[in-house]
Amino acid sequence: MNVFSKFGLKQVVNASGKMTALGASAVHPEVARAVSEAAQDYVEIDELLVAAGREIAKATGAEDGCPTTGAAAGIAIATAAVIAGTNLSLIERLPRPAGVPDEIVLQKGHSVHFGASVTQMIALGGGNPVEVGHANHTEKAHLTEAVNDRTAALLFIQSHHAVQKGVQSLEAMKEIAAAKGIPLIVDAAAEEDMRKYIALGADLVCYSGGKALEGPTSGFICGRKDLIEACRAQYKGIGRAMKVGKEGVVGLLTALARYGAKEETGGEQKARMERFLQLLEGVPGVKGGISQDESGRDIYRAKLEIDPATAGMDAKQLIKRLQSGDPAIYTRNHYSNVGIIFIDPRPLLPNQEQLIADRIRDIISKGSSI
Structure with missing residues (x-):
């Protein structure tokens, strides 16, 4: 029973x-206690989000971090952040930004369905997904030729759901992003290495808190300080509909602290x-x-x-x-x-x-x- x-x-x-469909993870008793304690007390949420960002930064090697309800919400919020920044008027217009760069370029082999469509998560954040190349074959030229003055960011999906051969590497996409002066977002939802993609030069990386971390239903974005500030700003816009609660943040941070002692x-x-x-x-x-x-x-x-x-x-x-x-x-x-x-x-x-x-x-x- x-x-x-x-x-x-x-x-x-x-x-x-x-698996999300089965409740993701059964959390460690220490994490469960932290969730319970947080749920029975109060905190200023804006301050909690900033404090959480500092802890996420320590754990990932990033400049800052932003808690989310999950990696899918992370994609939507990261998309909104690269489109609207901290401009409140733009934030409040999303997901219909109108008049600003809003195209998010990704390889066709990365246009995955993980229980929902990754392109729908982009659209929720106000992005216009642009799939390039072919399902099992993308050349660097496909990506470089797709970038124009309407491009807001490149998106790389690191997942077992994605095509594993015939696609461009993260390093190749970082080169393109750097040359074009646009951010590179990485979806690393279920990945186990919390430092790898920041070290490889990604500007924003989205993780699940309930998968490899074995935390409660939660997630986080880590990356450049200015872009993370923009991620937090989205809680005045589309992020409000996917806000993470105090117990989710504390459970996430507790799981993150335990992760180094993985058994x-x-x-x-x-x-x-x-x-x-x-x-x-x-x-x-x-x-x-x-x-x-x-x-x-x-x-x-x-x-x-x-x-x-x-x-x-x-x-x-x-x-x-x-x-x-x-x-x-x-x-x-x-x-x-x-x-x-x-x-x-x-x-x-x-x-x-x-x-x-x-x-x-x-x-x-x-x-x-x-």
């Missing part, structure tokens, strides 16, 4: 990852998943292996290849049966169409590997009669 049971909801085992490395994830695969040895039609995250992050998952002829069902049927149980088990299913299921160790609570292995073994032993 858990807190959600009182609302008639069944328990969920999250083997999918830090599990990629090597430990591999070892953990190897032990999980041992629990599945001998299950008909299930071939196990270890796979690194497709975007190169230091994340390792168990890879299960399902042979329908031997297992008595295909990957999608197995997924459906895992999700229909109580507790419902959610796996990582981006490649289920080719018979592959992934198990992500990061969100699993203690002893849940055994529960998942037992459920898979039971489902396959009963076969299509279920």
Whole structure:
């Protein structure tokens, strides 16, 4: 039983990852205590945002930072900031800026859907998204030729959702941004390195607080001081509809402070998943292996290849049966169409590997009669 049971909801085992649809992360008790304490007290929010910016700067190596409700809100607010700056009249006109540069240039292979469309987040901030190149092939010329006097910024999406080959690198986009005198925004929502993209020269970087950081639903933008000041200014405009509360800010900062003492490395994830695969040895039609995250992050998952002829069902049927149980088990299913299921160790609570292995073994032993 858990807190959600009182609302008639069944328990969920999250083997999918830090997924918004499953509540992102289960926070550390220290983070939960900080959220609770903040929720029961008062603070001047404007001062809290500035203080939070200082802590974010320390953690990321940036000049300043701005808390948000999440990385998606970060994209919208960062877009608004490069278009309107701190000009209140412009801020209040968004998302229809009219008469100022508002084009946000991104590679077509980066025009992703992460549960919503990244181009819609740009539009919420008053930006006009300009996709260049092709889904699997973008040349530097595609980007340089797209920049004109209406361009407000370049946007780079660092995500497993994005095309990983045939696209221009962050370094290449930084060169273009510097040569053209425009900012480079990076969406690094689920990335684990909080310093990398600032060190590579990005002007604004958007992170999720509820994914790699394992904080509450939250996020932050870090970057150039003048642009972060403009980000905070958007809370008098479009940011008001996505304002972050005191408990979200304090939970975020607590998770950020804990992040340096992260308990599990990629090597430990591999070892953990190897032990999980041992629990599945001998299950008909299930071939196990270890796979690194497709975007190169230091994340390792168990890879299960399902042979329908031997297992008595295909990957999608197995997924459906895992999700229909109580507790419902959610796996990582981006490649289920080719018979592959992934198990992500990061969100699993203690002893849940055994529960998942037992459920898979039971489902396959009963076969299509279920």
